[in-house]
Amino acid sequence: MGIVGNLTADQLQSFNSQGYIVLESFATDDDIDAMVRRMDQLVNDFDPSSTASIFSTKNQLTDDYFFESAEKISFFFEEKAFGDDGKLKQPKQLSLNKVGHALHEIEPAFKKFSSSNKVSSLMYSLGYKRPVIMQSMYIFKQPGIGGEVVPHQDNSFLYTEPQTCTGLWLALEDATVLNGCLWAIPGSHKKGLVRRFLRDEDGVKFDRPSPSYDQKDFVPIEVKAGSLVVIHGDLIHQRFVKTILFGFENQSQKSRHAYSLHVVDTDGCQWAPENW
Numbered sequence: 065m066g067i068v069g070n071l072t073a074d075q076l077q078s079f080n081s082q083g084y085i086v087l088e089s090f091a092t093d094d095d096i097d098a099m100v101r102r103m104d105q106l107v108n109d110f111d112p113s114s115t116a117s118i119f120s121t122k123n124q125l126t127d128d129y130f131f132e133s134a135e136k137i138s139f140f141f142e143e144k145a146f147g148d149d150g151k152l153k154q155p156k157q158l159s160l161n162k163v164g165h166a167l168h169e170i171e172p173a174f175k176k177f178s179s180s181n182k183v184s185s186l187m188y189s190l191g192y193k194r195p196v197i198m199q200s201m202y203i204f205k206q207p208g209i210g211g212e213v214v215p216h217q218d219n220s221f222l223y224t225e226p227q228t229c230t231g232l233w234l235a236l237e238d239a240t241v242l243n244g245c246l247w248a249i250p251g252s253h254k255k256g257l258v259r260r261f262l263r264d265e266d267g268v269k270f271d272r273p274s275p276s277y278d279q280k281d282f283v284p285i286e287v288k289a290g291s292l293v294v295i296h297g298d299l300i301h302q303r304f305v306k307t308i309l310f311g312f313e314n315q316s317q318k319s320r321h322a323y324s325l326h327v328v329d330t331d332g333c334q335w336a337p338e339n340w
Contacts, residue, residue, distance in 0.1 A: 069185030076189070083253035083299035086285065087186075090292035091177065096236050098173040099323055103202050106163065106171075110139050112156045117141065131340065133165050134199065140164070142206055164201035168325060174200060178325055183232070186294070190230060193331035198222050198229075205244040205303070205320035213304065215277050217253075218326055219297035220270070221261045223336040228329040229297035235287045236321040243320040244303050246293055247282040253298035262338040 069090075071079065079085040117129045117140050129138060145152055145159035152159050168178035177183070178197055187195040199222070222229045239245035259272045277300065285293055295301060328335070 069182035069189070071186065071189040079190075079294060079296070082250045083296040084248055084250075084285065084301070085294045086287055087292045087294065088288065089290050090182065091234055091290045093290070095177050096290060099177065099202070100236055100321065102171060102173040103163065103321075104157075106137065107139075107157055107160065110156065112139075112141075112152060112159075115139060134340075135166050135169075137163060137167060137170055138165070158206050160204050160206070162201045162203045165199040167202060167323075168197050168200035174202075174323070177234075177323075183325075186232075186292075187230070187327055190294075192228070192230075192327070192329045194329060195327050196330050197325050197327050199326050201324045203322045203324055205322070207243070207319050213302050215274065215300050215302045217257060217298050217300060218295060219257050220259055221340065222297075222326050222328055223257075223260055223339055224328050224333040225336065226333060227257065227297055228333050230327050231293075231295035231297070232325040232327065233293040233295060234323045234325075235289050235291050235293075236323055237289050237319060238287070239320050239322065240286050241284045245287065245320070246285040246295075246301055246303055248285060248295075248299055248301040249277065249281045250283060252281075252300040253296040255298070257298055260338070261340060263340045264338070268340050 071085070075085055075087075115129055115138075117127065117138070130140075132138070133140075140161045140163070141152075141159055142161045145154075145161075147153045167174040169175065178200060184195065218229045218231045219227045233246060237243075258275055259270050261268060261270055282302065287293060
């Protein structure tokens with residue numbers, strides 16, 4: 065079987081060809097249970113009146129709460145979580161978009177998985193010499209209001225020279241086309257980075273508009289809980305519900321929790337000072 069997490073030659077070839085690969089049963093039931101239970105505790109202890117920060121990939125955040133989340137555990141709501149009166153329309157447990165971005169550093173349950181031998185073995189088998197996790201997120205994809213994540217490339221946000229960002233997306237629940245699984249354009253990573261997400265004294269912005277994409281080019285990546293999707297930093301991918309009835313949000317009655325990591329190499333690579 066070899067070392068858990070190590071990619072075979074065939075898997076590496078598939079990753080290099082498609083820009084992503086699915087590793088089934090990467091996380092154990094105990095891994096999943098520990099992270100889900102700890103997140104339940106964090107959300108239960110969270111006072112929603114302390115922040116009303118809303119996360120959207122269409123309208124990027126520029127406030128201090130967002131920037132400071134790089135070293136903290138911060139809570140971000142869905143766009144449709146609040147009513148006209150400024151109050152949550154449903155319980156906080158069903159209103160959050162994500163929690164980030166330092167779970168892997170601060171919370172033991174998440175740190176245990178993130179720094180496990182199987183994760184480090186995976187990164188070394190991808191050619192990393194000194195991999196570092198730059199951010200982590202617990203993504204809820206709430207039933208009824210779980211918003212669309214527009215097409216993007218991870219290298220846009222976590223840029224290095226040369227480019228080294230890899231996304232690790234762990235399904236904590238089954239992810240399907242009905243509750244908001246990942247979708248990707250296979251092989252799109254070969255066309256390179258199309259734009260960058262830059263921070264300056266005025267906040268954050270993209271250096272150019274997003275290209276338009278034909279939705280028929282995207283394929284769904286449906287996975288079972290415990291599966292890990294490894295994503296090349298230049299792969300065009302997004303998250304939404306692909307049905308005529310539902311449109312692009314998770315309007316099903318089933319959530320789709322996931323834990324996401326983004327890793328870069330720090331050996332022979334320069335971290336861009338313009339990163340958020």
